[in-house]
Amino acid sequence: MNKFAIITRAYEINEMSKISHPLIKKYAIKCNADFIVIKEKKINIGPFHNEIFQAYKLLEKYERVLCIDSDVIVKRNCPNIFDIVPLDKVGVVYEDIGPRKSSRMRDIESVQKKFGHVGWKSGYLNTGFIVFSRCHKEIFKINKKEFWNDLGYDDIQLGYMINKLNMPVFKLDQKFNHMSLFSESGRNWLNSYIIHYAGSGFYKNLARSEQMKKDLKLIEKYHKDNFPIFINLIPRLRLILIGLYGYYEIFMKFFGRKSRMGL
Numbered sequence: 001m002n003k004f005a006i007i008t009r010a011y012e013i014n015e016m017s018k019i020s021h022p023l024i025k026k027y028a029i030k031c032n033a034d035f036i037v038i039k040e041k042k043i044n045i046g047p048f049h050n051e052i053f054q055a056y057k058l059l060e061k062y063e064r065v066l067c068i069d070s071d072v073i074v075k076r077n078c079p080n081i082f083d084i085v086p087l088d089k090v091g092v093v094y095e096d097i098g099p100r101k102s103s104r105m106r107d108i109e110s111v112q113k114k115f116g117h118v119g120w121k122s123g124y125l126n127t128g129f130i131v132f133s134r135c136h137k138e139i140f141k142i143n144k145k146e147f148w149n150d151l152g153y154d155d156i157q158l159g160y161m162i163n164k165l166n167m168p169v170f171k172l173d174q175k176f177n178h179m180s181l182f183s184e185s186g187r188n189w190l191n192s193y194i195i196h197y198a199g200s201g202f203y204k205n206l207a208r209s210e211q212m213k214k215d216l217k218l219i220e221k222y223h224k225d226n227f228p229i230f231i232n233l234i235p236r237l238r239l240i241l242i243g244l245y246g247y248y249e250i251f252m253k254f255f256g257r258k259s260r261m262g263l
Contacts, residue, residue, distance in 0.1 A: 004033035005062040015209035023074040046149040056140035069128040078193035089170035091131035093177035096124035099246025120163035129177035184243025
């Protein structure tokens with residue numbers, strides 16, 4: 001058994017898992033880590049996302065664990081994350097940026113109103129890619145009186161516990177968990193290490209598994225770390241427009257006006 005583990009949650013092996021799991025397994029080999037698929041319900045609180053709290057037991061066996069979602073593409077140039085994140089820090093990517101910042105701040109405030117203030121002011125993490133060590137085990141300990149089982153689920157619960165226990169955080173570059181919200185500022189997701197097809201993904205009206213297949217073909221065709229500017233230009237422009245519209249809505253709400261737009 002290796003000292004490290006890379007875990008992913010997949011209640012049912014679907015089309016996305018069939019694509020992502022071989023890639024994650026190769027990455028685990030690169031990191032000298034065991035590859036573990038969490039596919040059985042043991043926590044049994046809320047949605048399957050909360051099965052990430054099985055990490056509490058896993059940290060009795062492993063010194064360090066990376067949890068990565070199953071709706072991802074791990075590119076071959078992704079560096080060994082255990083060499084990057086210090087042993088004593090939780091490695092995460094924050095998503096309270098751009099137009100989403102205000103809604104994420106409301107979530108941060110809501111959990112503290114319910115369970116007590118812990119000084120959490122910013123830094124809304126996404127558990128689609130999170131690295132932790134045995135010294136962080138307590139953030140996964142379940143106290144049903146203080147367990148957030150509402151929208152945001154494990155993202156909010158772990159964020160709250162990290163702040164409550166004053167765990168140090170290593171903020172990772174967006175390249176380690178590139179979601180569509182990061183492309184609203186113009187960044188090309190194909191240039192990232194980890195492409196995360198959270199929510200609706202990057203392309204309009206296309207199943208996420210098909211999006212993954214589409215991008216894998218491009219990655220295999222060009223074999224580049226930095227893709228030509230014309231690649232995926234139209235869907236990237238669409239995401240930029242969504243980002244700009246998000247700012248527009250915030251601006252209009254500031255002046256007490258409402259607006260709608262379907263993109």
